[in-house]
Amino acid sequence: MSTLAVAVESRSPVRRLVWAMPVAAALLVYPWVASQYQAMLLAYGLVMAIAALGFNLLLGYTGLLSFGHSAFFGVGAYTVALMVKYLNVGSMELFLVGAVVGSAVVAGIFGFVCVRYTRIFFGILTLALSQVLWSLAFKFFWVTGGTDGLRVPTPMLVGFSGGKTDKIEFLAHAYYYYVLVIFFACVASMWVIVSSPFGKALQAIRDNETRAEFVGIQVRRYRWVAFLVSGVFTGVAGALWVPLNGLITPENLHWTFSGKIVFMTVLGGFSAFAGPIIGAVLYNYLEAYAVGNTVYWQFVLGTVLVVLVLSLPTGVVGTADRLIARWGGRS
């Protein structure tokens, strides 16, 4: 794992805020200046950013590559859809609670099994377990709708329904802000987690498992907690994603969807905190425009991935950081 151990944090918190404030302001005014379509597209990107942020707690900070994060995304999303179908719930807050509980249970069980291994076996084990859920969603069509999936109507936000507003209008404004608030909350809590002693312990495990164990860190237990937290973040993203999309199908449980989450994280750069966030938003635009312009969008994305891994292994954020450092060093 030592090859992955690039210095994760180097810049000071003050400089970080200088970067973060204008971005946050831009995100706040965006629905007022951009079209409804653009606002929804960004909302999708922010939702995926939460998923990738959770995923990167395992890859970037703990050094475990999961190829099964579609499981937690799908569990979050299906929990919402099943709450609508069987319990007639319509409140987004209840959906989020349900998704947190659902993904925590699944991540707790999967994590218990998976953290016994690392490296390639960890990846295959997560993939195999997520495929169990995929095949169940695929086959038990009387519960999950099979490949047709389940529809989810627009929910009530903090007790208010969209009323008579147009659905797109609702998603592009009210729902966008709802996503944005949760996104800020997730970024802030992930920041607290990775900066805490727990986060530092995870990085110690990633860099040198044996040494971490000798320092007194209970390696397997820490990995399990990281797995759990990571799964819950991705589950929250799944819950936020469903009302936006209006439909959940087994496709979001398939291992190729896990591959997309990995892709996003590597695109942004897994050794920077902001990497998965920027990667997810960028990937979302990339996919939307590739799908919109060509039937061969998979070719486009695959080529981007191969070129990226070949030439920019530190991702967009890592490369930008290096360029800024070099430029700053010269002036």
Place this chain on the structure above:
Amino acid sequence: MDFFFIHLLNALLSAATLFLIAGGLSLIYGVMRIVNLAHGNLYAFGAYVTAWTLGRALAGAPTPLLYLALPAGAVGAALLGAVLEPTLLRPFYKRAEEYQLLVTFGLLMILGDVMHFVWGPYPLSASALWENSGSVSIAGNPYPNYNLVVIAIGGIAAAFLWFFVYKTRFGVVLRATSQNMRMASALGVDVNRMYVQAFTLGCFMAGLGGAIIVPSQSAVLDMGVDALVLSFIVVVIGGLGSLEGALVGALIVGVVREAGIAWFPEIELAVLYLMAAAVLLVRPAGLFGRAT
């Protein structure tokens, strides 16, 4: 009893193709320590090449000629592999395996769309061979002769591979490289050449798997991704990097799938994945794997 016999034949049928795909995956992992996520699409590529050759280029040709042209897909996949390994995979051997997984995942996406571009979005079939081969009567039910041919090809391929790996000089060098790449290199083995050969052989097997399946089923775009996950189960059960393991794993998965389709169709796939997870937990190196 006869009912049982038909099921057994069907189980052997799916085991034959699964062994070819998973055996190639396992061989590549054993020698090069790379889990090739694009492997499923090399199998699909073999299927498409054979479907095109038999169904379009040689449409209407006599059956013996069709049988001769059947391995076209295997040759096509092998050629593709011989190009891909030195150009795309070689830069990654010294890097973390996460990157290897990612680059092969990208390759999986690219190959899928290349096939989409070349052969279009519709299924491509070459059923003439399957229809012309006729059928035998097993316990009063007709059973396609072609399926028996596929089972035979799977068996012959397994025997050849065993001979190749355990009885030839090439096999000795291959096993030496697999066990200790640096030592083999120090003793004068051209590791780069070995890697190309092993990768090409692995792709040949995947392509052959696709080629023999295509007269009885059409070549479709999704087949690669589906086959990949099944062959993952096979190699996890049998042990990554072990050919004997791939054979036993393919037989187990073939039997369980056949039983699943007959008796528990809803959870057939879930049972397979859970089996793989259970084997990983009890014996992480698989039933036949070496502890590494």
